[in-house]
Amino acid sequence: xxxxxxxxxxxxxxxxxxxxxxxxxxxxxxxxxxxxxxxxxxxxxxxxxxxxxxxxxxxxxxxxxxxxxxxxxxxxxxxxxxxxxxxxxxxxxxxxxxxxxxxxxxxxxxxxxxxxxxxxxxxxxxxxxxxxxxxxxxxxxxxxxxxxxxxxxxxxxxxxxxxxxxxxxxxxxxxxxxxxxxxxxxxxxxxxxxxxxxxxxxxxxxxxxxxxxxxxxxxxxxxxxxxxxxxxxxxxxxxxxxxxxxxxxxxxxxxxxxxxxxxxxxxxxxxxxxxxxxxxxxxxxxxxxxxxxxxxxxxxxxxxxxxxxxxxxxxxxxxxxxxxxxxxxxxxxxxxxxxxxxxxxxxxxxxxxxxxxxxxxxxxxxxxxxxxxxxxxxxxxxxxxxxxxxxxxxxxxxxxxxxxxxxxxxxxxxxxxxxxxxxxxxxxxxxxxxxxxxxxxxxxxxxxxxxxxxxxxxxxxxxxxxxxxxxxxxxxxxxxxxxxxxxxxxxxxxxxxxxxxxxxxxxxxxxxxxxxxxxxxxxxxxxxxxxxxxxx
Amino acid sequence: xxxxxxxxxxxxxxxxxxxxxxxxxxxxxxxxxxxxxxxxxxxxxxxxxxxxxxxxxxxxxxxxxxxxxxxxxxxxxxxxxxxxxxxxxxxxxxxxxxxxxxxxxxxxxxxxxxxxxxxxxxxxxxxxxxxxxxxxxxxxxxxxxxxxxxxxxxxxxxxxxxxxxxxxxxxxxxxxxxxxxxxxxxxxxxxxxxxxxxxxxxxxxxxxxxxxxxxxxxxxxxxxxxxxxxxxxxxxxxxxxxxxxxxxxxxxxxxxxxxxxxxxxxxxxxxxxxxxxxxxxxxxxxxxxxxxxxxxxxxxxxxxxxxxxxxxxxxxxxxxxxxxxxxxxxxxxxxxxxxxxxxxxxxxxxxxxxxxxxxxxxxxxxxxxxxxxxxxxxxxxxxxxxxxxxxxxxxxxxxxxxxxxxxx
Numbered sequence: 001x002x003x004x005x006x007x008x009x010x011x012x013x014x015x016x017x018x019x020x021x022x023x024x025x026x027x028x029x030x031x032x033x034x035x036x037x038x039x040x041x042x043x044x045x046x047x048x049x050x051x052x053x054x055x056x057x058x059x060x061x062x063x064x065x066x067x068x069x070x071x072x073x074x075x076x077x078x079x080x081x082x083x084x085x086x087x088x089x090x091x092x093x094x095x096x097x098x099x100x101x102x103x104x105x106x107x108x109x110x111x112x113x114x115x116x117x118x119x120x121x122x123x124x125x126x127x128x129x130x131x132x133x134x135x136x137x138x139x140x141x142x143x144x145x146x147x148x149x150x151x152x153x154x155x156x157x158x159x160x161x162x163x164x165x166x167x168x169x170x171x172x173x174x175x176x177x178x179x180x181x182x183x184x185x186x187x188x189x190x191x192x193x194x195x196x197x198x199x200x201x202x203x204x205x206x207x208x209x210x211x212x213x214x215x216x217x218x219x220x221x222x223x224x225x226x227x228x229x230x231x232x233x234x235x236x237x238x239x240x241x242x243x244x245x246x247x248x249x250x251x252x253x254x255x256x257x258x259x260x261x262x263x264x265x266x267x268x269x270x271x272x273x274x275x276x277x278x279x280x281x282x283x284x285x286x287x288x289x290x291x292x293x294x295x296x297x298x299x300x301x302x303x304x305x306x307x308x309x310x311x312x313x314x315x316x317x318x319x320x321x322x323x324x325x326x327x328x329x330x331x332x333x334x335x336x337x338x339x340x341x342x343x344x345x346x347x348x349x350x351x352x353x354x355x356x357x358x359x360x361x362x363x364x365x366x367x368x369x370x371x372x373x374x375x376x377x378x379x380x381x382x383x384x385x386x387x388x389x390x391x392x393x394x395x396x397x398x399x400x401x402x403x404x405x406x407x408x409x410x411x412x413x414x415x416x417x418x419x420x421x422x423x424x425x426x427x428x429x430x431x432x433x434x435x436x437x438x439x440x441x442x443x444x445x446x447x448x449x450x451x452x453x454x455x456x457x458x459x460x461x462x463x464x465x466x467x468x469x470x471x472x473x474x475x476x477x478x479x480x481x482x483x484x485x486x487x488x489x490x491x492x493x494x495x496x497x498x499x500x501x502x503x504x505x506x507x508x509x510x511x512x513x514x515x516x517x518x519x520x521x522x523x524x525x526x527x528x529x530x531x532x533x534x535x536x
Numbered sequence: 537x538x539x540x541x542x543x544x545x546x547x548x549x550x551x552x553x554x555x556x557x558x559x560x561x562x563x564x565x566x567x568x569x570x571x572x573x574x575x576x577x578x579x580x581x582x583x584x585x586x587x588x589x590x591x592x593x594x595x596x597x598x599x600x601x602x603x604x605x606x607x608x609x610x611x612x613x614x615x616x617x618x619x620x621x622x623x624x625x626x627x628x629x630x631x632x633x634x635x636x637x638x639x640x641x642x643x644x645x646x647x648x649x650x651x652x653x654x655x656x657x658x659x660x661x662x663x664x665x666x667x668x669x670x671x672x673x674x675x676x677x678x679x680x681x682x683x684x685x686x687x688x689x690x691x692x693x694x695x696x697x698x699x700x701x702x703x704x705x706x707x708x709x710x711x712x713x714x715x716x717x718x719x720x721x722x723x724x725x726x727x728x729x730x731x732x733x734x735x736x737x738x739x740x741x742x743x744x745x746x747x748x749x750x751x752x753x754x755x756x757x758x759x760x761x762x763x764x765x766x767x768x769x770x771x772x773x774x775x776x777x778x779x780x781x782x783x784x785x786x787x788x789x790x791x792x793x794x795x796x797x798x799x800x801x802x803x804x805x806x807x808x809x810x811x812x813x814x815x816x817x818x819x820x821x822x823x824x825x826x827x828x829x830x831x832x833x834x835x836x837x838x839x840x841x842x843x844x845x846x847x848x849x850x851x852x853x854x855x856x857x858x859x860x861x862x863x864x865x866x867x868x869x870x871x872x873x874x875x876x877x878x879x880x881x882x883x884x885x886x887x888x889x890x891x892x893x894x895x896x897x898x899x900x901x902x903x904x905x906x907x908x909x910x911x912x913x914x915x916x917x918x919x920x921x922x923x924x925x926x927x928x929x930x931x932x933x934x935x936x937x938x939x940x941x942x943x944x
Contacts, residue, residue: 051706193667360748365711366588377881381874388870392537425817428889431878432821435871436828439863442870443832446863449538472835475780476828482776483769483827487820490765492758494813498820 005526008519015511016406022413042416044171046423046497047362049374052189053197056358057160061182063352064152065145066098072122073101074258076138079121085110089138099140106136150181152351157184162347163200164188177493183357185493192363204310204353205344207266207283208259209293209327212304212316215253216240223252238306240313253306253313260296260305265289267325269345271338279338280330283345290325298322309341374427381431385438393445395535399520400441403512407437410508411501426497429484433505436476440513444469445536458534462521470514477506540862547857547905548850548913554906558795561899565802572805578812578888579628579748583755586628587646588617588745592712595625596653603652607645624745650742662740663713663733664705671697680732696724711743762816766823770794773827781834784915789830792908796826796899803895804888815888822896825871829864829904834912836860850913857905868901 027038047054073089080087080103087106091098106114111130118128118138125144129137140148153176161174169188177185188197213235217223223237231237231254240251267284274280285293297305297319307315307329315329333341386404390397411430415422448465456464481503488499528534569575579586589595597614604612609629617624627646647665661670675693676684683689704722705713713719716739719730770790777786797819804811836856844852875897879890 193669196669357751358749360746360750361744362746363588363706363711363744365590365706365743366745369710373881374886377878377886380877380881384873384877385870388873392866394537424814424886424889428814428817428821431874431893432824434874435825435867438870439828439832439867442863442867446860446866450859453542468839471839472832475835476831479773479776479827479831480824482772483824486769486772487765490761490768492761492765492813494817495762495765495820498817502824 005519005522008515009523012516012519016409019409019413022417023409025416039416043412044415044419044421046421046426047187047189047360048424049422050189051192051362051366052187053191053194053362054188054358054360055186055194055198055356056177057184057186057354058357059153059156059182059184059354060352061149061152062095062098065140065148066095067351068148069098069101069140072126072138072140075121076101076103076117079117080114083110083113083117085113085117087114099145101138103136103138106134108134111136153181153184155348155351156354159205159348159350160184160186160201163343164197166343166347167197167200169197184354192361194359194361198356200340200344202354203340203344204350205263205347206308206310206349207263207345208308209261210255210257210259210306210308211300212306213254213256216251216316217253218251220252223254227254238308238311238313240316251313253316255306255308255313259308261285261289261293263345263349266345266348269342271333271335271342274330278330279333279335280328281333281338281342281345283327283329285325285327287325294322294324374424378427378431382434385434389438389441393536395524396441396445396448396521399517400438400445402520403441403517404434404437406516407433407505407508407512410512411505414504414508415501420500421497422501423494423497425494426501429498429501430505432480432502433509436480436506437509437513439476440469440473440509441517443472444513444517448534448536452534452536458528458532459525462525462534466514466518466521473510473514477510481506538862539865543858543861545858545861546854548854548910551906551910551914554910558907561799562795562802565799565805568802568805572808575801575805576808576810577755577759578810578815579630579750579755580813581755581759581811582630583750584628584630585646585747585749586626587747588624588626589650589742590624590711590745591742592714593623593741594621595623597625599653600625600627600650603649606652607649609646609649647744651740653741660736660738663737664711664740664743666701666737668694668697668701671701674736678732678736680729681726699724705743711745713739715739758813762813766820769820770823777831777834781838784912785834788908788912788915789827789834791911792830792903793823793826795903795907796822796896799899800892800896804892807891809888809891812888814886815892818889818892818896821893822900825897826900826903829868829901830908832860832863833857833904833909837909837912849916853909853913857909864901864905868897872897 023039023042024035025038025042027034069091073091077089080089085106088104090102090104091100092102093100103114114136115128118126122138125141127139127141129139131137157174157176161172164172164174164186169191171189173185173187175185177183186201188194191197213232214226215223217226220237220239224231235254236257238253238255240253265286265288267286269281269283272280272282284290301319301322304316304318306313307327309329329341382404386397386401389400393400408430411433414420420426444465447469448461451461451464452458484499484503484506487495488503491499524534595616597616600614604610604614604627611630613628615626615628616622617626629646651662661674663671672690672694675681675697676690679689681693681696683692686692700719700722705711709718716730716734719725719733720727770793773793774786774790777789800819800822804815809815833853833856836859837853840847840852840856840859844855847855872894875890875893878886879894
């Protein structure tokens with residue numbers, strides 16, 4: 001018994017030391033300041049407590065499907081032309097229903113050829129349906145649509161995360177949010193003016209280089225009249241944006257609709273000070289794209305190339321010689337906008353556009369007020385409870401207060417250890433934990449008193465008290481943990497914070513209120529002379 | 537010290553009083569809910585905008601009202617934080633008053649309206665609402681300290697901006713720089729620097745403490761998800777209690793919790809406190825406390841069923857409630873005291889939370905004695921009567937024996 005007790009005591013001491021180290025980490029020194037600093041670094045406060053910006057983005061994942069079917073449509077048209085089938089393809093659903101491609105004008109006899117073209121060129125992601133009236137419909141399969149959408153979301157999260165990281169925001173959160181697979185949660189601790197971050201986040205960053213077929217024209221109408229109102233096949237008319245040195249008028253270019261290289265083939269992009277004292281952005285292509293680019297430019301010397309950025313011509317220049325893997329964008333950049341553009345190009349293009357569903361900014365001083373108020377209230381509450389326990393249960397009250405303090409230490413250590421974030425709802429969970437911790441002690445002590453009243457000896461009363469109260473404590477705790485787990489699985493972010501502190505606190509409680517408290521009682525019983533009264 | 541000793545209160549005998557009180561509370565709550573068309577939802581759930589603004593003096597509420605009206609935001613609600621005469625106000629706008637597509641624009645409009653309340657210097661930046669990066673930019677561009685030549689000039693300006701804004705404005709001064717003259721208290725700020733800043737900046741009379749803008753879709757989704765999560769959690773508890781006791785115990789406990797939630801919701805409607813995400817957390821806590829209380833009583837009933845095999849069920853439940861009475865009063869009393877301190881000291885952010893908890897602990901305790909226990913007894917007695925057990929003395933035994941056996 002006595003040896004057993006010594007081992008249990010040792011175990012408790014080890015847990016306490018481990019937990020305290022968990023909270024403070026290994027401070028650089030033993031001064032109060034070093035310990036305080038290392039603790040602050042380990043306890044993560046939520047945005048509601050430390051200040052910052054929280055946003056929820058709605059991603060238009062259909063954009064990615066649209067891009068995919070656009071490519072498929074172009075591929076289909078080429079294959080049909082090659083096979084000599086006089087058909088036109090279009091997307092009647094527009095951006096709302098981008099998964100359907102309509103094929104019109106296929107002669108009845110060539111229906112079989114169309115079927116094999118779809119199978120061979122587009123693959124199993126697409127299905128060919130026959131429509132009444134001799135038309136056909138090529139539909140992207142629902143599973144493929146889902147895959148494209150979820151890939152777009154993942155890529156979107158990665159890209160936005162990259163951009164925010166490169167802006168130097170500390171510990172940002174960018175993750176999927178909500179039940180549908182099209183929302184992103186962005187949290188920026190310490191950023192109370194998110195305008196710049198939002199600007200960088202939202203830039204689509206689509207870069208590609210195209211061969212110029214005609215232009216510049218001063219307006220869309222002028223360009224169209226040049227070609228008798230019909231653009232040549234596989235070309236498109238694109239507006240120029242602030243192309244330097246060309247006056248302030250509009251500029252339109254006729255470009256090859258497929259680019260020579262695109263943004264995913266960039267290896268790097270850096271802002272630089274150009275020879276004329278203007279900021280510019282230099283980019284480097286990947287090796288494969290560089291080789292292709294060299295061959296292409298070598299074969300097209302004397303023609304013009306255009307750098308297309310976010311659907312606008314950012315730069316148009318004549319090819320003087322074969323160009324390798326280096327390129328450059330000049331324009332009216334300031335230091336900051338050149339840095340931003342380089343960052344956006346480095347992080348890659350957004351596969352889909354998005355809009356803001358929610359934006360919440362908490363200033364740092366409000367967060368500090370909340371912490372201050374919360375801490376004052378918590379300490380007052382704790383003191384009231386501890387004082388009442390000491391008066392009501394005298395000696396055993398000390399026991400209860402020790403168990404309560406240990407419970408809080410374990411809880412904070414857990415939060416520090418797994419880098420969980422403490423939010424206001426999380427504090428609510430801690431309050432419920434404290435309530436149930438007090439309750440566990442009260443249950444035990446009341447039971448011991450009851451058994452003493454029925455004439456049991458002190459050791460027997462303590463034993464029965466713990467045993468009977470344990471059943472109740474287990475039931476209340478398991479019930480609440482069950483609900484906390486369900487809340488964690490199905491709840492919103494705020495509810496999850498509540499569920500985490502609550503379940504960890506209750507598990508700690510089973511240890512402190514039942515095990516630790518019992519050890520202290522045993523210790524007291526051991527030193528007590530036979531027949532003395534228990535202070536409970 | 538002991539408050540209760542071997543009490544013998546006939547709780548179940550008073551079940552009609554309890555039922556009356558419950559009905560009164562319930563009806564008052566429901567009438568309040570009906571009059572106000574459901575609980576008042578915070579913008580967390582309805583969508584809309586809330587801006588928390590702190591002034592350097594008592595907030596000029598009538599001026600803010602005028603400014604909002606003249607900017608076309610007549611639906612805006614202005615609410616002083618912590619009573620009238622406070623220096624802090626919450627301005628909330630319903631979603632219909634916002635341009636949903638341009639949340640950023642709505643925010644700028646609101647800010648522009650606020651500047652109408654006091655002297656604003658056009659073209660100057662407000663030091664009380666400027667961000668560290670804006671101030672750093674200005675410092676780097678104007679170079680008042682002539683640090684540009686040094687290689688670390690930009691970093692030094694950045695550190696200076698952080699000291700002025702983060703360390704002093706936001707923490708030392710609690711969000712508001714009192715005046716230009718006060719800036720010289722900041723280490724590293726010379727009178728020459730203040731003089732250089734004067735033409736470009738002014739010290740506004742207010743600062744934005746927090747701003748949230750929430751679209752309607754998110755609000756509806758949050759509400760749905762919160763309600764579903766709570767319902768699932770209740771179902772989970774019901775199953776666990778049914779497994780540990782008997783299904784009627786689970787049903788009675790969940791009904792008691794429902795009773796508490798509905799009555800507390802009614803109280804929220806009565807005092808017109810808005811339901812926010814934090815309040816939802818308080819409701820979850822209330823569910824936990826109420827469930828805890830009920831299980832403690834049921835657990836004692838289960839234990840007594842094993843020992844006192846001849847007792848009538850209602851007497852046995854009465855005994856169990858009395859045996860746990862001192863624990864109930866003590867625990868509830870202590871938690872009540874601690875949430876009372878939260879209500880008094882916890883600040884405006886926690887007001888809805890602490891109100892819910894303070895009220896909830898009272899109903900939660902009441903419902904385990906006055907709702908869950910009588911309901912369980914009434915059902916089992918009814919079931920036993922229906923099974924037409926001959927001897928009255930063993931009424932209520934059937935379930936007890938089963939429970940005692942299963943517990944071994």
